[in-house]
Amino acid sequence: MKRKNWYLAAGTALTVIMTAWTVLGFFWTPYDPSARSSADKYALPSLAHPFGCDYMGRDIFSRALEGAGTTLTIAAAVLVIGFVFGLLIGALCGYYGGAADALIMRLCDAVSAFPSILLALVAIALLGRGKYNIIAALGVLFVPSFARLVRGEFLKQRDRDYVKSAKLMGVSDLRIIFVHILPNTWPVLLSGLTIGFNNAVLAEASMSYLGVGVSPTEPSLGYMLSESQAYLLKAPWFTAFPALVIILLILGVGLVGEGVRGELGVEP
Numbered sequence: 001m002k003r004k005n006w007y008l009a010a011g012t013a014l015t016v017i018m019t020a021w022t023v024l025g026f027f028w029t030p031y032d033p034s035a036r037s038s039a040d041k042y043a044l045p046s047l048a049h050p051f052g053c054d055y056m057g058r059d060i061f062s063r064a065l066e067g068a069g070t071t072l073t074i075a076a077a078v079l080v081i082g083f084v085f086g087l088l089i090g091a092l093c094g095y096y097g098g099a100a101d102a103l104i105m106r107l108c109d110a111v112s113a114f115p116s117i118l119l120a121l122v123a124i125a126l127l128g129r130g131k132y133n134i135i136a137a138l139g140v141l142f143v144p145s146f147a148r149l150v151r152g153e154f155l156k157q158r159d160r161d162y163v164k165s166a167k168l169m170g171v172s173d174l175r176i177i178f179v180h181i182l183p184n185t186w187p188v189l190l191s192g193l194t195i196g197f198n199n200a201v202l203a204e205a206s207m208s209y210l211g212v213g214v215s216p217t218e219p220s221l222g223y224m225l226s227e228s229q230a231y232l233l234k235a236p237w238f239t240a241f242p243a244l245v246i247i248l249l250i251l252g253v254g255l256v257g258e259g260v261r262g263e264l265g266v267e268p
Contacts, residue, residue, distance in 0.1 A: 008259025014252030022072045022249075025065035033063045033219045042235045051241040055231055060224075060238060064245050067219035072249070074135055074214075075200035081139030082196060086146025087189075091177050093147070094154025105151070108144035116141045117206055124212045131214050138203050142196060149192045153185035187260075194257025198250045205246055221246050 037057035045052040051060035093101040111119070116138075123137035157163060158181065166176050207213040208222030216223060221242045228238035 005259065005263075007255045008263060011252050011255025011257070011259055014248060015256055018068075018245075018249050018252050019072070021065070022068040025069040029059075029062035029065050031059035031062040033058065033066045034217070035059070042231075045237055052235065052237040054224075054227065054238050055235065060241055063219040063224060064221065064242050067221045067224055067242065068245050068249065070131070070214060070218060071201055071204050071221050071246070074131060074138075074204045075197055077135045078138040078142055078200040078203070079193065079197050081135070082142025082200075083146050083193065085139075086143045087150050089143065090147040090150025090152075091154055091182065094151035095158055095173065095177050095181070101151075105148070108147055111141065111144045112148075116203065120203065120207060121210070121212060124207070129212055129215065131218070134204060134207060134213060138200060138207075142200065146192065146196065149188065150185065153188050154181060157181045157184055191257050191261050194253050194260070197253050201246065201249055 035058060037053070040049065040053040040057035040059075041055060043049050043053035043057070049059050049061060051064060054060055054063075089104060093104055119141055120134075120137045123140075124133060127133040127137065154177075163176060163180060166180050171180070204213060205220075205222035205225070208220040209226045211223075211226060213222055214220045224242040225239060228235070228242070231238050
């Protein structure tokens, strides 16, 4: 098997497993993620508690299961917002160009010039913490990167012969944009989506780690890492397993993206 196909096969398998495991957390966890047990404080990983227990005796497996669902939900919502609005802006700017294109791209450059986490922290300070505020803040911050990616692809395609032929035939601009040009940009956009998803996962985990993410009462992988840092030497499994879940989520999607780029011949 070719290496690029190995990337795609391994990434798809890992992504399916992690997604199924995460979805399971929406419907079932072996223990109540918030239930405390003084008898199980710092319990080692075992058959009863596969990931062990934390400093409050809470089952880490259950918390990681539910926390992964929180992270996946936020990342997916952020990706949808960033991609949809970025696609619309980038497609229109790339196809029409002009002064509006120059102005919008300068605004995108201005937003991209600042660290996204810093801007997200400012937004959360204004809006308040919570799942939906994180989605709104990060979703808006992901728009410029997708807009620039889509615009670049449309600039490459808009002067191709098939676009000129469609214009001569009287095809409307919207049909040319979404029916003729857009399908030819999907190889690059698919690669951008995998990168965007991984960035969204890391952004949500980073914000929760810093204490400005979801509510502390709601399990989150990033918040679990933040809680565990004080017990790294006493209970290393408290840190290791939430970190492993984040790594596997990112690795699976990253391998899929690498495989897709290889299959479609897209330059990294």
